[in-house]
Amino acid sequence: MTDSNLSPLTLPESDAEAWVADRTDTELARAAELVATIKAGGHEGSALELWNDVNIALGNAFAVASLMSNVHPDEAVRNRAEAAEQAASKLLTEIGLDRELYEVLDAVDPQGLDDAGRRVLTLTLRDFRRAGVDQDDDVRARLKELSERQTEVGQEFSKNIRNSVLTISLDPGRLDGLPADYVEAHAPGDDGQVTITTEYPDYVPFMTFATDRDARAALLHEFRNRAWPENDGVLEELLTLRAEQARLLGYADWPSYDAEVKMIGKGSAIPEFIDRIADAAEAPGRRDVAVLLARLQQDHPDATAVDGRDGSFYAEVIRRENFDVDAQLVRTYFDFQKVRAGLLDVTGRLFGIEYVPVDVPVWHEDVATYDVLRDGERLGRIHLDLHPRPGKYSHAAQFDLVPGIRGRQLPQGVLVCNFSKQLMEHDHVVTLFHEFGHLVHHVLAGGHDWARFSGVATEWDFVEAPSQMLEEWAWDHDVLKTFATDASGAPIPAELVAKMRAANEFGKGYYARTQMFYAATSYYLHQRVPADLTALMVELQAKYDLFGYVPDTHFHTSFGHLHGYGSGYYTYMWSLVIAKDLFSAFDPDDMFDTTVAHRYRDRILAAGGSKDAADLVADFLGRPYHFDAFEAWLQRPPG
Template identity: 40%
Template structure:
């Protein structure tokens, strides 16, 4: 999942408190889980002729990492760029009443896009530091930026003088094409959607609502980021866990072992531990992260969103939020999710029968109702017995250092790139930095940071964060993109011998790594001239498609052979193990997708009911009507469902985008996953264009036909 930036869409207020977890198997873990083809944008300014309108005291490029490493620095980074944004907006406002001959693309919409860039520059890195910097003082200073950005954005959309200047230019009727035409259309639409037509008293209430929504979202996410719960177990509870896991969990003086709800502890324990009571206890704590405090915050937030939607003329928040996305309406979303539900009925029932059979064989009763915590464990047990697939044995071939090198080698080959590691000078010693260059010309494309290992007070999941947005600046220079990848993978440990012990990843971790790096590539390979559409600034229900597609590479024998070697012997994955992994792949997909269906429908229900009422009761109702697993009394999953803050009424987008990604894969599979010609076409037609081209048009250009759901339905039913 990736972290959004400033956008023209009102469903994406600037600097969302966006939670984008790792998206293995097409969706995140439930925890919370047009330019001419193939060239860089013109070197002329966004306004047209170079030098037509000078930028108001702006720098050609900025390095937020060099600035924002201290509380003072991160505050300065935010405040200075917000001030530059205000200067851009003031320049447009000063045009009100001017003759139409004085109104140009450059001094109206082009300048507006420059303001968006500065808002991004102000908030992107502070947002990251707010969830990743080890110093609490820096995190707290960084979190002060989002309310400031939100206040400016709200004022921007409600500014009549600003809108008058832009509308006056639009009335000239100048012929615009591509992303320039799209930006003008979106801006005019979004002035309406952000309340410009409301009377003064309602505009004031809207300002209050936006400020409170931002504040509550921050509190919710802060609670979630700091939430770490622990259970004590006996050493016997670690039976079934990998040796590396056991070695890292040493008994305390009382003989007990602490297991936390952090990812590296949680997922292996609930998947492999034979102590299923302890696994359920840990799952409950994991599910209830954020506690009753987050439940109350969420219900208040949902009420405020409902009020805002009605204030703006919409029935509910779902209708408001989905309007600018591919789906266009909540009705279309529910129709889509209904098709998913229908496609899953038979395969989900068959998978559940297999799990129950295994549950009984392990000593359970046929009348037992299985808790969601049993899905990972029983699926793994079935794969071992029915498909002879041992996921722990596979991990021996997936040392994180080899996986990282392999991922870089593969993407370099596909897209003609060269990665050069450079001094990170970053927020933690674990962080690595890489420049991305064109392999043929050595021209700089961008830069990314890898922050791969878990630590206290760090973002708990996996996501790509934008650090700097690419854009053709007014002076003709190109501001190159920068990204950061935040993960929580196992960390190689130093040994007494001076060597480093292997850090073995699960295959699911590898899929997650490929997924998130797909977002990095989408951000870095952009050629959009406008900040509004740069990189991953695409509509919410499309943006996951490129990264979901890239998950498939982690399942390819050709790809795995590049980096997957046994950490002791150096041997490749044996044929029998790979075949078992491939055979077992489809098993559990229906139940896993059913869980994602529950999350998507829960998101829709919570954002459709006005008033929302008891959110925990809604969770129970939706799960019982959707999921094959039992609802666990005493749990309130919504307190840990961070997507509700930044992916509001948009969680369906993971499956919507997955439908597109499975369709796109039909060409890659036909022509080869590592085929550089196919990869170039994908880069030119999709990755380079960001959000500046209609999403269906991009897919149609790449495939040579309109998108089809056939491959997706086949995938859900285990036929792929």
């Protein structure tokens, strides 16, 4: 192995709280010192190069603070990381409102820069103006207050979701339909009752397989009420703060401000996109809901509609009965250890990279660490933190640990998920491929000189597209047979995978409608900031979702994406439109074709944020992206 001259950041073996404090304090102090140097003038090197150093230091501080606040098992460390995140956000706000700094950077002559430098300068000056640097002193002071308070409130919103693990207690006899390993893992307590939590490894199998409809309803009720009522007021304050910030900056509302720097371009285009997808999904969605309802009525003749307690369960029944796909049989081919190893093998073959296990200090014994090599050279390091535990981020996401900068620091990323340690549902395998797409994007795009281009640095409504495209490899038999084997070692049969693919087509219309309900909730809560958040959420569900509202529930209080994505949850479907178009360049009969995969690696992933996303896609496809592949997929009947 030929090592690069750079060494990865090493985590501490003990006293993580002190390490987090030192790492973040040092980087923030360096950022502040560099800003002072830029403003003082007379320094060696260009102001823009020093500005790049500021952003490297800020990125280092934010990465450690965000990661450790979400994953570290010690609450004291999480709290210290949250404090660091607040300090980093405060400094970022101060820098963004620093008129003297802005004037120095605005005076940089773009003619003396190369194309990359001019792009960085243009985006930098735009960001300063969007921060409010050109506003009067009173407005800038209020913008600073708003930004700092948003950080605090956003952290509280996310923490409440992380800490809200609700439960139901059941007689063991009510676990009928669940896999044997699930039942075995849920032994009765001293009271003779079985406890089922709202954590995903408990919740997803229960809602998919449990035959007890009332028990499903009880668990769904708890799941939809996570972080209620505490997050209702927290979210209302967050929305109000964002609305005021947008108005002070001269925008009609937060979506108008937020969308300006995304592919979609303007806030008013968001509801147009939502309605376009909802209309396209109307017919296929209602077709499949009718199939669900007819099957539900065989068991419950009085049922008049399908709701959340029945959707996953009867979708599984349909797939089993109509498509001959038994998810409990399917999961016997997806042992977690084999899936993890297979994921690394598949993506290694696809992108021409290698993962070498390394034994280094981490924050929890469940974390597995690998160096990422290409042609013997270490590109970066990844950490896989894939199982649930108390206080940990409860969804699935990729977090930065170190942003990569060519010749200066190796990229490190962390995959944070919540999967079973035994058998996995295939849906979770797909999720793992998806999230790993972000991780490999972070590492492969870690070789830029400019911090602005490093990692997953494209417009926010494009970042999901590469990961959504990578999901396709989790549905291909030639790919799956390399790691999906049962207890005897027999690979998953091609006929079963073909049936799984056909069955997966069932429900895509109502899935798209549900996604548009989420997107509409994200948009309209920010666009209107209603007095009654629940009432607007119920109204939007009735308009967009093909499943009914669960009475006395409050989905919005645990909709964690309202913090990170703000008004832009539409981006998941926007990205899926592009992902389907990207995949059209690949040969579905040869998923390991490295010619196409390497072109994709180099022109989309490794490019990071060096170009606008639309230009990256055009570079890869040889044309602008369009809706054709997505609409064809959506309209195609299952089977």
